[in-house]
Amino acid sequence: MASTQIEDADPILGEGPPAGQEWNRRPLVRRVRDWLTAFLFTVPGLILFLAFVAVPILYAGYVSLFNWGGFGSPSDFVGVDNFTRLFQDPVFLGDLWRGLLLVALSLGLQLPFALAMAVLLNQKLRGRAVYRMLFFAPYVLSEVITGVLFSMIFAPDSGLADKVLGAVGLDGVGGLWFAGQSTVMATLFLIMTWKYFGFHMMLLLAGLQGIPPELTEAARIDGANAWQRFRNITLPLLGPTIRMSIFLSVIGAIQLFDLVWVVTQGGPDHHSETMAVTMFQFGFKRYQMGYASAISIVMFLISLVFALFYQRYVLRRDTEGALTNMRGTR
Amino acid sequence: MTTQTAPGITMTAREATRRRRLRSFPLYVTVWLIGVVMVTPLLYALISGFKSTDQLSGNSFGLPSPWVTKNYTSILGDSAFWRMLGSSTLIAVGTTVLTVGAAALAAFALARFAFRGREFLFTLFTAGLMFPFAVAILPLFVLLRTFGLLDNPWGVILPQAAFGLPMTIVILRNFFREIPGELEEAATLDGCSAFSFFWRILLPMARPALGTVSVLAVVTSWNNFLLPLLVFSEPTWWTIPVGVQQFQGQYSSDTARIFAYLVLSMAPALAFYAVAERQLIGGITMGATKG
Secondary structure: OOOHHHHHHHHHHOOOOOOOOOOHHHHHHHHHHHHHHHHHOOOHHHHHHHHHHHHHHHHHHHHHHOOOOOOOOOOOOOOHHOOOOOOOOHHHHHHHHHHHHHHHHHHHHHHHHHHHHHHOOOOOOOHHHHHHHHHHHHHHHHHHHHHHHHHOOOOOOOOHHHHHHHHHHOOOOOHHHHHHOOHHHHHHHHHHHHHHHHHHHHHHHHHHHHHHHHHHHHHHOOOOHHHHHHHHHHHOOOOHHHHHHHHHHHHHHHOHHHHHHHHHHOOOOOOOOOOOHHHHHHHHHHHOHHHHHHHHHHHHHHHHHHHHHHHHHHHHHHHHHHHHHHHHHH | HHHHHHHHHHHHHHHHHHHHHHHHHHHHHHHHHHHHHHHHHHHHHHHHOOOOOHHHHHHHHOOOOOOOHHHHHHHHOOHHHHHEEEEHHHHHHHEEEEEEEHHHHHHHHHHHOOOOOHHHHHHHHHHHHOOOOHHHHHHHHHHHOOOOOOOOHHHHHHHHHHHHHHHHHHHHHHHHHOOHHHHHHHHHHOOOHHHHHHHHHHHHHHHHHHHHHHHHHHHHHHHHOOHHHHOOOOOOHOOHHHHHHHHHHHHOOOOHHHHHHHHHHHHHHHHHHHHHHHHHHHHHHHHHHHH
16 A cells, blocks of 8 residues: 555656756755654654653553553563463454454455445435435544433333334334343344445445446446346455445444443453453453453454555555545545 | 537437427436435434334324324433434534544645655555454553543543544645745745644645534544443443443334434434535545545
8 A cells, every 4th residue: 555655756856857956955955854844744653653652552452461450560471371361262252253244244244235325325316315324423422422322212012113113013022122032133234234234324325426437338238137237247246345334334333332331331241242341341340461461462462453445455456446445436 | 610519419409408398307216216215214214203102003104193292301401312413513623633643744744844754654544444343352441541541521522632643744734735835935035934734724725624624523523432432431431332222222112212212312313414515525536536
């Protein structure tokens, strides 16, 4: 992503090859001056970033090797014990499993749904601007507000959901919603879809608008039906956007916290706990900072490995296309 | 040529219209149904806020009778609610100014100077894109405690600004790179220093991009929960998400009142969305495609 950009940056600075003796002196002076100026410009951002992003992550790595209650400086060095304990902890293994489940549900249900809505609202449909705005609106609400709202709507018996189901004779379909061990994840996923499908829909809409209409038009003239046009033209050209959407879904699932914390705090009996919730429980409720740091390091490593893998094998070939597409739609 | 293609176009157009009419009915129904599902929770909260809690359990679906305004008025008359709104605003503004300011400076250097280590720096910043906030929260808390930044708005503003940098730098750098180099040369020939070019020419030209990243920063800060929850133990600086969670715990049995509180808490975000819709959507699509 970054490597292609050096070449086209130079002409901005270049003033053509300077003639005569100046050629020897100027570049060095200029280079030093440029370097200094550039450095000064990046300093505020760099300090902020190092102090509040890089250092904390490194510090978490250090603390994860200690048994530490969070006060004083860590002294009880335990090596990788926290990590071995982590991978024997059924709750944490459950976190990993639930994370995978959320990713699978997001990719298997939410993304296709968002795609269908994007295709639908990309057509000439009366009131489509209103629908677009409406479907995206929950994205601007905080997860806390969303969580509290739905914890009341899905309150067993007294909530709106059960009343509506009762009115149409489907009592008990939702079970206990958040309160049931087997239904809590499904209910959470329902809310996540309510809140986030509009976001993915907007991304996909932007991608759809970057596809030149001539292509589908030409295919139609050649006799391709709607499904063939979608399958063979729209979908492949939408590839970069879809892959980005997948990336964001996975990163989102790794860090899911607010919604779960507000609605269930990970319950009932850990059945909706995520890595971030477990980390919070151990770090700030039980004061096992070393163990909790080990969890954040694992989250960090999962994000890192996934992001590197994804950038290397999935996104790399897209970057150019994605950029040129975007320019078209802006 | 025109005589050849014209009939073809009218035929397909007519055919398309007919097919669209036939097909459009189920489409409209589908979209409308989803619209109803999306809107119901919000509308339900709004209407329930006008009921008393007793009314709510007996009459879930209907309109309130009588309309009770006490829930809303008592919250609006409570200084705690306004203080919460104020600190959310202050923190959002502080975060935005800091993020956009620092990111614009860095993006300028990364976009318009060729210097050793530039790609390393850019990679370092973009690496921040993939790390969830939750990963750093524990050590961040320890760090803030050491610096005495707990129960201090800076304790939320500084980390939020730092985590906002990667996305903002990526978007702004892309924008800055599209401004023609001739402009900079001309300015330099007229005796313009790098900073005054940045300040007087580049920033005014980048206003749309600055608007976009600012809107993103405001929304992110406004909705952040984990950090203010940890940093503010005293209600003085509670932001809206923290306040909502606390309110729910405090009045858990008074459902109607919580609904009213939710509606009033989401109103600023929805109003902001109505005003800044274009920048917000532009921002997320830009950020996602260019990140």
